[in-house]
Amino acid sequence: MIIINKSKQIMLAIIIACQLMIVLDASIMVTALPEIGRTLHLTTAHLSWVQNAYILAFGGLMLLGARAGDIWGRRRMFSVGIALFTLASILVGIAQSAEFLFITRALQGIAAAIATPSTLALLSVTFIEPKERTKAIALYSAVAGAGGSIGLILGGILTDLISWRVGMFLNVPIGIALLFMVPRFLPETEKNTGHFDLMGAMTSVFGITALVYGFVQAAANGWAQLQTVLSLSIGVVLLVAFVFIEARAKQPITPLRLFASRRRSGAYLGRFLFVSGNFSVFFFLPQFLQNVLGFTSFESGLAFLPFTAVQFGMMYLMPSLIARFGNLKVLVVGLIIAIMGTSWLSQISTDSQFFPQIFLPLMVMGIGAGTVFLPLTTIGLSGVDSRDSGAASGLINVAHQTGSSLGIAILITVFEAARLSTVLPSKQDFAHASSVVIVGSTAFIAASLVVVLFCFLPKRGAVKE
Structure with missing residues (x-):
């Protein structure tokens, strides 16, 4: 049995509580989307911005947040992020228009981008054994994997019994408690110039945006529209420019040396693709359950309880499974x-019954999800120098969040095309x-x-994991 001393247990509890709060907010509004759409007269495509405003700011600024932790101290930025997240949650909860809702959700994402890189970085430098x-x-x-499904359950309960706004207000006492505990239990890390x-x-x-x-x-207007073509072209140009900038920057937010390892690169890309598919189900399935x-x-x-319960249950099996079979096989x-x-x-179809046609697949x-995230996280942090721990942890979260937003955006086009193709x-x-x-x-x-098999399988003559 693995025993962690009390001080480390408290540190781990603080880190996990913050991560759970942030991950929950990526999904807690999903089960409320049909209600929000009816109230604010938003289409399925426009409803995606309730999620994407948060996720894009979160994923897009994560690496800058990691850099801020390296320079100003991870505990300090952890506290700043939690304080801003708590304030933003209040503003989301009182939103009266779609525009204000999108803006405040983006503010939440910025706060999450400040706090989250410090959580995994603090964990990686604290738990060395x-x-x-x-x-x-x-x-x-x-927590990172199952938090999304917990958010779906909690959001559904609150929307029906009280209001979707309550989910935002729940962050306030949690945020205040964390702000009280952080300076007492989390050590400050070394600051870098x-x-x-x-x-x-x-x-x-x-x-990415x-x-x-x-x-x-x-999805809304078609592929041939100037706005669509221009936006996609600008996105590609900016991301190419990002790579060139990082290759030449003296202190890049994304050190390209992190991609020197084929396995680490595979962990980032594999996570991105997995979350693109997995989280998109969470976006569309609640709408199917309610609208169909x-x-x-x-x-x-509540429909997501089977998924959540099994995923959390896998948490207890994973350390022994990895110890016995290794990260790759698992x-x-x-x-x-x-x-x-x-x-x-x-x-699924209009004739589907929740049991067994939805319950058992979930x-x-x-x-599957309970088995995937631990190996991907472990490999994404493996062999990383301490100076790059913040950037590496940030990349893991960037892959997670950008996978969520791009996956939903891409599959919304599939959804709208499929609707147009049927009468x-x-x-x-x-x-x-x-x-x-x-x-x-x-x-x-x-x-x-496919990415995992290509990047993780050892080359001939390589030492087996």
């Missing part, structure tokens, strides 16, 4: 299981489009498996 480190990362990965790579940060965040905006515009099967927000939230099996579950779920998907009545139309979208999610996860 291999067994302790594996257990700590397992807990962190379980340097400057911010603002050009790198801006080209990355605006590049332009791509997402382009895909959403394609007639579930309430509360019921559609990761490959987990991806195969996730592909099977997502493919099974894609068979359980299988939960096993079936409304519920059948929505069900058909949802099924096609989940096939797309399966393709993303399958692509993640």
Whole structure:
């Protein structure tokens, strides 16, 4: 049995509480989207900005947040991020218009980008002993992976029983408690001299945002529209510029040496593709449950209990499974299981019953997701110099968040195209489009498996893990 001393337990609890709060807010509004759409008269494509305003600011500025932690101290930036996140949560909760909601969600994302890189960086420098480190990362990965589905459940319950706004207000007492505990239990890290790579940060965040905006515009107005083509072109140009800037910057927010390891690069790309498929299911399935099967927000939230329960249960098995079989074998099996579950779920239709046609696939998907995140996180941090721990942890979270936003944006175009391709009545139309979208999610996860096999399998003569 692995025993972690009391002071480290408190540190781990603080880090996990912050991570859970931030991950929850990426999904807690998903089960409320149909209600928000009806109230504010938003289409499915426009509703995506409730998620993407948060996720894009979060993922796009994460590396700048990691750099701020390196220069000013990770504990300080952790506290600044939590304080801003708490304030932004209040503003989201009182939003009365779509525009104000999008802006305040983006502010939440900025706060998350400041706080989150410090969580994983503090964890990686605190838990050095291999067994302790594996257990700590397992807990962190379980929260990062299952937090999204917990947010769906909690959001559904609150939307039906009280209001979707309550989910935002819940962050306030948690944030205040964390602000009280951080200076007492978290040590400050060594500060480094340097400057911010603002050009790198801006080209990355605006590049990703332009791509997402382009895909959403394609879904709403078509691929041939000037706005769509221009947005996608700008996105590509800015991301190419980002790579050139990082290659020449004296202190880049994304040191390209982190990609020198084929396995680490595979971990980042594999995570991006897996989350693109997995999180997109969370966006579309609650809307299918409510618009097609007639579930309430509360019921559609509870529908994700099988996924969440199984994913959390896997947390307790993962350290022993990895110790016995190694990261690669566990990761490959987990991806195969996730592909099977997502493919099974894609068979949904207007005649689907929650049990077994949705319940059982969600359980299988939960096993797969519960198996994937720990190996990807461990490999993403492996062999990283202490000076790059913040950037490496930031890249892991960037892959997670940009995977969420781009996955939704791309599959929204698939959803709208599938709806246009059928003349079936409304519920059948929505069900058909949802099924096609989940096939797309399966393709993303399958692509993640291809990346893992290509990047992780040892070359001839290499030492086996």
